[in-house]
Structure formats: C-alpha cells, structure tokens
Amino acid sequence: MAGKILNSNVEKYLETLLPKRDPILTEMERYAKKHDVPIIGPACGRLLYLLAQTSGAKRIFEMGSAIGYSTIWLARAAGPGAEIYYTDGSAENAKLAGQNLNRAGVSDRVQILVGDALLLLDEIGGLFDLIFIDVDKHQYPKAMQKAVPRLKSGGLLITDNVLWSGRVTAKTKDVRTSSIQQFNRLVYSSDELFPVIVPLRDGVAVCRKS
Numbered sequence: 001m002a003g004k005i006l007n008s009n010v011e012k013y014l015e016t017l018l019p020k021r022d023p024i025l026t027e028m029e030r031y032a033k034k035h036d037v038p039i040i041g042p043a044c045g046r047l048l049y050l051l052a053q054t055s056g057a058k059r060i061f062e063m064g065s066a067i068g069y070s071t072i073w074l075a076r077a078a079g080p081g082a083e084i085y086y087t088d089g090s091a092e093n094a095k096l097a098g099q100n101l102n103r104a105g106v107s108d109r110v111q112i113l114v115g116d117a118l119l120l121l122d123e124i125g126g127l128f129d130l131i132f133i134d135v136d137k138h139q140y141p142k143a144m145q146k147a148v149p150r151l152k153s154g155g156l157l158i159t160d161n162v163l164w165s166g167r168v169t170a171k172t173k174d175v176r177t178s179s180i181q182q183f184n185r186l187v188y189s190s191d192e193l194f195p196v197i198v199p200l201r202d203g204v205a206v207c208r209k210s
Helices: 008-017 023-035 041-055 069-078 091-104 117-123 137-150 164-169 175-189
Strands: 059-063 083-088 110-114 128-133 151-160 193-198 204-209
Touching: 023 041, 023 069, 023 091, 041 069, 041 128, 041 151, 041 204, 059 069, 059 117, 059 137, 069 083, 069 091, 069 128, 083 091, 083 117, 091 110, 117 137, 128 137, 137 151, 137 175, 151 175, 164 175, 175 193, 175 204
Parallel strands: 059 083, 059 128, 083 110, 128 151
Antiparallel strands: 151 204, 193 204
16 A cells, blocks of 8 residues: 555655566565555555665564565565565465465575564574564564564664554554554664665664664
8 A cells, every 4th residue: 555655746756766676576565456455655665676686685584474575575685695574464475475476586594484573583694784574563563573683784674654644644543553653753863873764655763773
C-alpha cells in the first residue's frame, strides 16, 4: 500500500521517474497488487539497493520478507558471495519467494527461514552488516531491541512503514500505531544509532550503528 506521506502529485511524479523494472520484479509488483501482499515497492526498493551497495553490506538479515521482493533488491546489491537471510511466518510466502529468488538468479546467496523473525534472529550467530525490519508492526520495538546488538559497528538498521500513512502523528490506542511511535522514539533516543527518517512512500528509517 502506498503511504499518504507525500503530496499525491509529488508521489505520482516520482513514480514517472522510476526506470522500468525487469520482468521478474514487474510481475511481483502486479502479483502483490492483485493479492494485496505488502511489498516495499520500487521507489523504496531502489533506496534499499543504494544503501546496501554503498555500505558494502554482505551479511544481511531481513525481518519479514513476504514474497521476496525486498530480498531481490538486497541480494542484487550485495552481489555474489553475500549471505542473506529471508524470514517470513508464512510457509506459502516462503515457497513463492523461493521461486522468485531462483528466477531472479540470486537464490545462491539467500537462506530461506520460516517462522517468527525475532526468534529466527536468535538462531543465527554472528553480526550483520544490515538488518531490515518489516515485521508485524506490534513487534517493532522488540525487533529494534533485538536487532541493534546484532549489527556490527557501522552497520545499518533499515525499517519500513515508520510513518504509517501519517497515523503516527495522532494520539491513539491502536497497538500497531503506538508500537511504531515507540519504535521511532527508541531509535532517536538510542546512544548507539544515528537515525534519519526518509518520508518516502510510507516512511523509511535509516539508522547507522556507531
């Protein structure tokens, strides 16, 4: 779902600037729209790619990967020899993601894990260059607290949907919204992170660990 952060005319203008994606990503975008599958979309996909590529990230953990759309952007940016962990709670999503990753030619660098991403992170040892959070929104604060110790110094914590279609500006009892609000406060108050929220699509938080 596109966010309600940017002026609609600006958002449409940005969309017109985006180069065409290859047939695999284009097909995945159509599938996601038809089946109401949340994906980051091409504008945020390019941001992920740029951040992963310029940071030189080779060991990446995704917390919530759906059909593998964001995984492909990350895997292509990281290049051959990378070690990327896909996670999702749905076995059906994981099966489809495996097919997509194989067709995209990046399956050799991606390990597919099914289950709760926060628990799966505990099962994989070592530090990561980049962790991408896109799990259920009520998990955001705990996901951040789990992810930060697992990042190397200089590593990136990237999180989608942090502006939540503008709902973060309101006082609310909705657990998803309040959890995102708490997450945003946590990253900006952390002594270990340097965060910036990019108001692209539904809001992307980019944090560098000191």
